[in-house]
Amino acid sequence: MAAHTITRGRMLAAIFAAPAAGLLATLAIAAVLPLAVEVKALVFALVGFPAAAAAPCLALLARSGARAWAGSAATAAAAALALVLA
Numbered sequence: 001m002a003a004h005t006i007t008r009g010r011m012l013a014a015i016f017a018a019p020a021a022g023l024l025a026t027l028a029i030a031a032v033l034p035l036a037v038e039v040k041a042l043v044f045a046l047v048g049f050p051a052a053a054a055a056p057c058l059a060l061l062a063r064s065g066a067r068a069w070a071g072s073a074a075t076a077a078a079a080a081l082a083l084v085l086a
Contacts, residue, residue: 009065014056017072021079022055023048028079031086 026048030040055072062068 006060007065010060010062010068013062013065013068013072014059017069017076018055018059019052021072021075022051024076024079024083026051028082028086031083 026044029047030044033040033043035043055075059068059072062071
């Protein structure tokens with residue numbers, strides 16, 4: 001079995017796209033929830049920081065750089081749509 005090598009595409013997606021997509025998804029979750037502003041801020045803090053830390057790890061685990069970028073783009077697009085519709 002071949003070793004899991006980290007390619008340039010996955011590395012760039014993990015550095016730039018994945019944390020932004022994770023935080024955007026957390027913003028969308030906090031915006032959709034029908035809660036008070038203070039509770040939304042707490043949800044963002046409790047969910048956003050782990051999401052921003054886990055997203056680059058998931059991007060590095062993708063099979064290719066294109067999949068890492070596509071996953072980040074799909075997450076960001078879904079979150080942006082949820083923010084627009086909220």
